[in-house]
Amino acid sequence: MGRAPCCDRARGLKKGPWTPEEDKLLVDYIQSNGHGSWRLLPKLAGLNRCGKSCRLRWTNYLRPDIKRGPFTAEEQKSIVQLHAIVGNKWSMIAAQLPGRTDNEIKNYWNTHLKKQLRRMGLDEPPPGPAAGCPAARHMAQWETARLEAEARLSLLAASSSYSGATAAATTTSVASSSSTAAEKACNKPADIFLRLWSSDIGDSFRRNRAAAAKPAVPAAPVKQEPLALPGPGDESSAASNETELAEAALEEYHMFLDFAGEELGLFHGRHGGFSLFPPLEVLAEASLDTAFK
């Protein structure tokens, strides 16, 4: 279906850098009227720009909640970690970094972090046969698997401490419907995983995993069944399911730890202090105690 380009050159709309006067017009208009339809906004605000340009200027530069200044070490770490999980989903990454825009993060990645990682031998291999180092992807896979494991523990902890829990019945609805339990779990050491699991990052991971499960390739070394917590209509079987689930999860988690121990040990050694996640020993102690009393 064809459609006229938003920024039609023939209409003589202005392009390029914004002037302070244009900024003021845009800010004043949005602050008093909201942006409404971006297409109509330029005309209403007295700007000779296309709506798309206005939206971009507002969301990336003029929005009052935008955080300016250099990225902190914490933000850098988060970007690297999140990028390892979701890839170039800049908007998802930005959603985890309050005050930062996707464009800003994208630029920062392309101009700073990419180079840093390349220097560390952690970036995607350069074009060419058998070139480069697989460590980064390998690490991302394991960090991702670990993220899921911790999220499962957090969810189990939350559901078992929430009497009459009405947690989600499927993995895809965990995020929205287990918020009460999630809130209760937020004082627990592993709550960061629950928050991540409940965010777009978790969604993205679940989708990727579902996609990866489709090919006829044999299953991954560590079996990762979808997490199925009891739903609202399953109360009769909820108790037994919960026990089975806890046992299965514990067993699986031990398998995971056994299998992953060496790999993760290598990663931690290689990238010393690089991980967003607490060390496994700490998690195993804190989360297992809470979840499987």
Added chain:
DNA sequence: AAGGTTAGCAACCGCACATCT
């Protein structure tokens, strides 16, 4: 001092998806 190169970033472009009619 001048010209060339590089780095950083704002802005644009085009595609994909969501929503509306």
Added chain:
DNA sequence: CAGATGTGCGGTTGCTAACCT
């Protein structure tokens, strides 16, 4: 249901300042 329209997103471009020769 199909087409039109609006919006968001990721990739890319182009400008500018800093740095180098």
